[in-house]
Amino acid sequence: MTVTKMSWRPTYRSSKFRNVYGKVANREHCFEGIPITKNVHDNHFCAVNAKFLAIVTESAGGGSFVVIPVTQFGRIDPHYPKVCGHQGNVLDIKWNPFHENIIASCSEDSSVRIWEIPDGGLRRNLTESVLELYGHSRRVGLIEWHPTTSGILFSAGYDYKILIWNLEIGEPVKMIDCHTDVILCMSFNTEGSLLATSCKDKKLRVIEPRSGKVLQILIWNLEIGEPVKMIDCHTDVILCMSFNTEGSLLATSCKDKKLRVIEPRSGKVLQLQGDGNIRYYEFTLEKPYLQYLMEFRSPAPQKGLGVMPKHGLDVGACEVFRFYKLVTLKGLIEPISMIVPRRSETYQEDIYPMTPGTEPALSADEWLSGINRGPVLVSLKEGYNRANKLVFKAPVKDKKGGVVNGIDLLENVPPRTENELLRMFFRQQEELRRLKDELTQKDIKIRQLELELNNIRNSPNINNNNNNSSNGSSI
Missing domain, CATH: 2.130.10.10 (YVTN repeat-like/Quinoprotein amine dehydrogenase)
Structure with a gap:
């Protein structure tokens, strides 16, 4: 299998996002x-x-x-x-x-x-x-x-x-x-008919979610930079992934600091590149598939990133991405916007x-x-605010x-947790006390009824009535 290895150094081509830059709020x-x-x-x-x-x-x-x-x-x-x-x-x-x-x-x-x-x-x-x-x-x-x-x-x-x-x-x-270890990431193609997962077992799976059928399992051999089936000789795991807009290509990032572009159904690696910095790329259907655009650097490390959906962007400022x-x-x-400079x-x-x-x-x-069915698409021309x-x-x-x-x-x-276990224990203790009280009350009621029944049986009136009934029965 041939892998295209590239330096991160840009080989520029015509792109409408060519001069995109990051702007911190x-x-x-x-x-x-x-x-x-x-x-x-x-x-x-x-x-x-x-x-x-x-x-x-x-x-x-x-x-x-x-x-x-x-x-x-x-x-x-x-x-x-x-x-x-x-x-x-x-x-x-x-x-x-x-x-x-x-x-x-x-x-x-x-x-x-x-x-x-x-x-x-x-x-x-x-x-x-x-x-x-x-x-x-x-x-x-x-x-x-x-x-x-x-x-x-x-x-x-x-x-x-x-x-x-x-x-x-x-x-x-x-x-x-179908996984043998902790699942680290899930990602859908555009219409949601395919689900890609990465796992701590160092395998990337492409799954048909309704049937659960695994279409492809990729195991990376980092010594040769290729995915090989059923050979587990690498040391790092896949951290995250994302399909392109059409759902035909999948980009993955790994702890080996490399970014790969693969065809999800065949498992073919189209491109392998990467090092330690954060950069912007354009994801396309033609070679080189990932086109370097710009690098954003910040001295403060991040705990995580939240991404604004497209319909929440400021189209008037030519904002194409915000995290x-x-x-x-x-x-x-800290909101950070990617801006395409337009006059x-x-x-x-x-x-x-x-x-x-x-x-x-x-x-x-x-x-x-x-x-x-693919997503219902809308235009952002009117700011998409409804x-x-x-x-x-x-x-x-x-x-x-x-x-x-x-x-x-x-x-x-x-x-699940110690707190919930304690809550469950106290609830069960309370329920047990309630049931015991209810049982005690029923026992008392039963004893009362038994005493009343004995009193009725030993009543003189009942005995006289019984005697009269016996005397009047002879003919």
């Missing part, structure tokens, strides 16, 4: 004073959409995250309301792509929860979720919403399983059980192609039945188990 447009989590779990701990910025926070006695309107810049009050219903550290948060007030979270308490944030943000701590989902036997490290379907959520746990949740019924409808950088030591969230004040249609909006292309039942018409509907909350692939997911689930 002024201090007054940053978010300060946020107790960003110190958890070492490999995740971004941040999620953003056109309305809200959510950040996982450091807290005692359970997991929490804050939700701040994206226009509410400045220093955040230490007592700012939090979403704090989990009994363990929150490990991942993701906004629903079709309803900007709905966010999903997963935690060390083995649960996935769905929350609804009121317009304008929180006024008090939010402890009651819209939906609680239990199905993993260990902590849940990753969640992803399906990119084109409403009400479908994927969760990956430390039990090495991926569960597909239908939120319209509040239950898992599919379990993907929110978490700086833990300063409790700082014209008119809409730059060439740098803003039609992009996925907030309308789902499929219902959960349609996707589960086997239908594939009210969301989708109404989130959640089933009645019920912590019931689900049977997936013939397996009862909650049959042997161990206690």
Whole structure:
């Protein structure tokens, strides 16, 4: 297999993004004073959409995250309301792509929860979720919403399983059980018909999510810079990945500091390059596939990054990308924009192609039945600022188990956290006391009835009546 090895040194070609540059927001447009989590779990701990910025926070006695309107810049009050219903550290948060007030979270308490944030943000701590989902036997490290379907959520746990949740019924409808270690990343192609996963077992899998069929397993041999099947002789793992817009190519990054472009169905490596710096690339269908554009450097290391959806960008400023950088030591969230320098004040249609909006292309039942459909595309010409018409509907909350692939997911689930175990213990003790009291009251009632029955039997009136009945019976 031939691999194209390149230096990071740019070989320029014509590109409309050729002069893109990174612009850090002024201090007054940053978010300060946020107790960003110190958890070492490999995740971004941040999620953003056109309305809200959510950040996982450091807290005692359970997991929490804050939700701040994206226009509410400045220093955040230490007592700012939090979403704090989990009994363990929150490990991942993701906004629903079709309803900007709905966010999903997963935690060390083995649960996935769905929350609804009121317009304008929180006024008090939010402890009651819209939906609680239990199905993993260990902590849940990753969640992803399906990119084109409403009400479908994927969760990956430390039990090495991926569960597909239908939120319209509040239950898992599919379990993907093909991994042998912790799942590190999940990524969909554009229409959501393929799921790519990276795993701590150093394999990259391309999966058909509805059937669970593994189409391709790639194992990297770092000595030759190629993926080879069923040969495990490398030392590093794949950290993250992303499909291109068309879903025909997959870019992966690895701990060996190299960026690869592969064809997901064949496993063919088209390009291999990389070193230690952060750079911008244009992802294209023609060689060299990844085109170097610009380098952005910052002295402050980041804990994680939140990425603004396209319809939340400032098209008037020719902003083509914005991410929110978490700086833990300063409790700082720093917006950083990628700007294409243009002098014209008119809409730059060439740098803003039609992009996925907030309308789902499929219902959960349609996707589960086997239908594939690309995202509903919209133009950003008018700033794409409209009210969301989708109404989130959640089933009645019920912590019931689900049977997936013939397996009862909650049959042997161990206690999730010490706090929750104590709560369960006290609840059971209280229930036991209640049952004992109820049994005692019933015993007393039974004894009372027995005494009354004996009194009735020994009553003189009853005996006289019995004698009279006997005397009057002779003929």
